[in-house]
Amino acid sequence: MKTTLTLIFTLFLISFSNELIGTYQIIDEINEDILEIKKDGTYTYKERGDSCWLWNDFSGEWELKNETLTLSHLLKTTEDEFEITEVSNSKSKDSITIMIRLKNGNPISGIKLEYYSADEKTYQSSQTDVNGALKFVKNDIIYSDNDVSFIDIVDMIENKEVSTRLISSRNADEISIFVNIDPKPITKNLKHKFKFENGLLISLESLNAFDDKKGKKYKKI
Known part of the structure; x- marks a missing residue:
């Protein structure tokens, strides 16, 4: 019985993850951000604000737990000069x-x-x-x-x-x-969390990145 329940739960997680996979666009009048969730466990996020000077692409790995999607993002930068x-x-x-x-x-x-x-x-x-x-x-x-x-x-x-x-x-x-005449390299491990609900992604929190998008919804396209 326990084995059967474990199998059912595993199949549910696989089905839920497969439902998540795809390309999403932010529902916003100004931004046209795109988030692509890939089957291999990676993602690509494309920030597309109203000015091309602010466009930015980054990628990393994703994890889904209890309807919460977490995007991991290694940001390599340097100290302020x-x-x-x-x-x-x-x-x-x-x-x-x-x-x-x-x-x-x-x-x-x-x-x-x-x-x-x-x-x-x-x-x-x-x-x-x-x-x-x-x-x-x-x-x-x-x-x-x-x-x-x-x-x-x-x-x-x-x-x-x-x-x-x-x-x-x-x-x-x-x-x-x-x-700072000799700025040192810095690597930050950023986390971006979303709630996956009814086919939509809802931004929950972000560490040092696009905090202005908290509460924004993303629809699959």
Whole structure:
């Protein structure tokens, strides 16, 4: 009897898994994401937002337990090369102080920074002093009080060519920029969970990836 029940349960799981296999599309007015669940235990997810600049494909292995589908995703990336922090005083200043340092805190002197307004029509340029600091006059309001400014760094730091554009608040009074000149590789094991119900996949939770899709439904196509 026990063997018979085990066989029935096994056949049920196989049937349930076979029902899951296929290609699904998100039900969304903006995104057209595609999730392909393959019979060999792997999947491919294609993020297709309203801008092609945000498109992204990734793949991995899937597992189904108690109607919960888990997608495993190994994300290989590197440490951030730049970290920026801002301070806005209660009484705003007319100028902004920018300090640039290595990750270990040592100041970087003689580095050229370019400072642009939100519409990029106002441009200022200067080099950091021995303390790794410099000042710019705050940009005028272009669109609203919450305008951003752009900080461009194109120079040699520790014998390495650096080229980047950072975004900061126009209202910031002090900005600290930390440069990681030798970013280390990072591997993250991400998990994405879905509920499989009535032929639909419903996003339950995600670790560090497409959290904005929580609760979204995917239909088989």
